[in-house]
Amino acid sequence: MSREQLMPEPKSLIENDENHKLTINEESLQILTNMKEPVVVVAIVGKYRTGKSYLMNNLAGYKKGFSLGSTIQSKTKGIWMWCVPHPTKPGHNLVLLDTEGLGDVEKGDSKNDAWIFCLAVLLSSNFVFNSVGTIDQQAMEQLQYVSELTKRIRAKSSQMKDADESTAFKRVFPSFTWCIRDFSLELEFDGKQITEDEYLMISLKCKPENSDDDIKNKQAKEFNLPRVCLMKYFHSHKCFVFERPANSKKLKCLEDLEDGDLDEDFVKQTKEFSNYVFKNGSVKTLSDGVVVTGRMLGNLAVSYLKAIQSGSVPCMENAVLALAEIENAGAVNDAITKYEAEMNEHVKTFPTDTQKEFFCFHEECEKNALGVFMERRFNDKDQRHQRKLKEKLDNAKEHFSRMNEKSSEDFCKDLLKTLGRTLENNISASSYSMPGGHKLFLEEKLRIMEAYNTAPGKGLKALEVQQGFLIGLKEVETAILSADNLLTDKEKEIAAKQAEKEAAEKEKQIVEENARKLVESLEEQRKSHEQHIAKLMEKMEEERKKMKEENDRLIAMKNEEIQNLKMIGYGKRIEELQREVMLLKQRKPTSCVIN
Template structure:
């Protein structure tokens, strides 16, 4: 029942925490002023040994913070223990100090960040936060870690020592060692200052350590009814008893003026959020974590209010911090950094460390064949060979370590696990290096095979038929693939081995790239074949035009077709087929052949049109000649004569001209141009006959003109008595016929003469009279209009 009540209270607390989270964040944003963004204050040299000051950051301290007295909050601890994330959370941000999900350190050297912040009581704090590079980073010495710790500690008003999950004996010992070395370092710094006759504000209490808060993140252990600070104090007391009276190490309780401990629960239970905490929002964080974080913040600000700078240390301005920092860096980069081992423990550790180093050196020496520069020119070891070499090297290093520490059990046993770990780490390192060499070797062979394949593929002369191309490339591909397999087969791993099988990886790449190259060459071959086909079509087209242009046009259609058939068969079925033999089996050959056939057919039509045009020109010429002959013949007829005789003579001339045209163009009788022009010739001759007949009428009219003039005068005088043209024309016709009937015996000719006389000589008089059709039309319109008016009147 008690357990149920506890869970109920915890659930209610979580709900309350979540509901109050957002207003708290808004309040934090209102109470937070950033003076400048995080910048790197100190960074290491290339060897990660000496410390270098970032002068641009010093300028910020001297300018932006020249008058403000600052509380300096420093955070130290092992790498990837969450120091940067903790500082961000203390000030309500997520990404000011860099936080990363990888195994590599994100913070190098010491970074600083300045801000003003109000606590829950409205008290303003001028803060300079120091984020530090974590301890135990790869390729970093213990002395370097001690320098970072010492400088951060002596600059800080309040120091946070950050760890993860638990506080064990090694952590206590390491903090005591760092603290003692920092004491000695502070002493050396003060001596150095006195030697330089330098007065630094706050240097008198440089030996005063800041207050210490030990923060244990990701803590989920059960400490019973104890507070975290009580739990830490009990650990320190037990640790002091275990050290014994002869130990030269002092307790951290003798060094730091006050020590508190705070634990923080896991920020989240979601692995993705934990891996990307720099992107996490307040809603993503565990309510228990937020509660404990707020308690930590409250304690830190309370200590800052109660103790000024913290631990009795005075707050410093930016320039004072800059001056102090330069002194500390100079001392840290000077003589050997202070060390504090006891005599025996130092000896044991020294022997242990020496044995470890010698054993690892021996192991590396045995394994050096993998990483030597000369080894890169040789094939790497296969997995079986590597494991054999590694086993021999491991046994040799283990036996050497045992011999070096013979009789020193207290050094041998503690270091044995470390040796095994180091050997395991080095085993993984050399295994990784060997796999890297295998990767490079397989890649080199792959590159050589690809280059060889490209060269041999390039040597294939194109265009060739796809059948021959596929046969050659298939043989070439199999040769290259088998050659690669033969050279690298010893690196083909079993499928159950948890490693990248570079043999398979590059084999697959080789097969894919060979296919890609083959496809590219195949496409190139097809393009060459299509170019050949296109050029062949152009060639036979030009040849065809050349042959046909040599013909003496016009010729008969039958002759033209025979010429086309002869050249068509010669060029398409012989020449084109011979030139494009390489493409006969290709799927796209027939469309190109059809294109060639179409091209020749179009050319035949073109020459057929030209020939027809030539026939037309010849037909027109012969037609014109026939018309000239006709005109010449009829011009010899003396007019006027009787129309029957004239018509008979001209018809004879017409038949003669037409027959002449037909005889001269007999070969082209089936041509449309021949027929068309013949029709035009017949029409033209008819017009010539008509003209000649009209001319004969005119001539005859002049013969009887005296009689017609009498009729003209008479009809002009009688015009007023006529209303209509029709009656006028009839009267004029009767009068004219009466006077010329004896002179012109042929009635058709007489009628034409009279009609011409009336239309020409009495034209003016005729136009002055009404036409019967005009009168009838006018009467019709009047009648329709009258009917419409009557209808509209009735409707109204």
């Protein structure tokens, strides 16, 4: 799908009105709702008028899109969204979120800024912080909202230990990238050249908090807090520095400039940033490695926004539970829709010759429906939704079974009506009410039965409809037999007994046929149950592997963080991380229990 087909231009996702009330834009929500592909979500946050939108337009592959503006006023209000096909991940979409600038003097509402910041963290898989100059204390103060994340976001509905909370946040929080604009310093430390990432790590080094001076300790804690939170809650850390793109006069029309009009280093740095995001940008996932689609992202946005609007603290666990309910209910509906669509194609071939043929149709359609359900299903505690699906599939099977039987019944009745037209006319004309009439009646009845028995395509109700037809002739035959003067009383008695014998044999055939159908039905139920269990086991194994991969990924991230911390001397935090790694290595991937 092209950008024009997906989303030709950015649209507001979270609107921020003049009263600082945050609401969802329904049109943008519908765009996400229609998006079934996994998403890589990049959100950018920073002080207003620092060039955030320019970077996002570059990620979209266009000069224009998000409004850049050229005055001191902030152009972006709330959170704007632009969805484009991912340039390097086929089957994925890139969702770009450009946020309202922090610290807008016209707004003067830090609480509103904090919620914008939190939503950007909650919705993204890659979080970009954009600032100007250097990483100094002033820049850190712009990141004050990082220190407030745990006050404004809960990982679990229950209380957690600090280490557990850190791990829970790290599982679902985005990566962290710091983009420093108009950077003019040499990347050098202690007389040695350093990388951008090393510059970030050095800038995040904490001050000691073991002074005897309470004031100094307090100052150190305030200094350290945003740094500790950045290291503790975001799973990876990257830094890019950018030269000034052009002189002040050109900056006013930045979106109209070609690369040749911009600083050569700035163009190179911008491309490096974009390529890094394309190559290393994380797909949005939930805990245990559940991949988020655009539809799921939209539902998460609604869930978090409702919590904020109600005055409560957004809880990631509750949001995931609510999302699971929506997705699993949707999975059931999708599966039933798939089953019914495929079975309706088979209706054209009804009636089936045998019950087994019908069950073969059902089994194939049920298998495909289960595949649809399992693809969307997640976190289905106690298989509640799968059991609901089984119930709906059984009901749907019964509906189509009745359709198949009704088709057979109608076909057989029409066939007998056609074959019995001569017999019916003769009865109406009293043609059999004469000496020798019973023999003629029997000959015509036998002709009808032979033609009926050899006719194809009668289906499952052939015997029962035939029996009904014969029962309908019983009184007529008795009257004809009684009126036939050519027959002796003994012959009439023998003929009556023969008719009763034939009726009994036909009844026996029907009973045997129904018993066979019951055995086949029970066998089909067993196979259906086994198919559901097999699909569930397959899904559970897939989930177990994802959980192990997620656990291994978290261990790798914590080990990487330990190495980074060793470089900047976070002794206490290193010990905490090493304990967390040990606990993660002991963690056994589990999944739901089959009921």
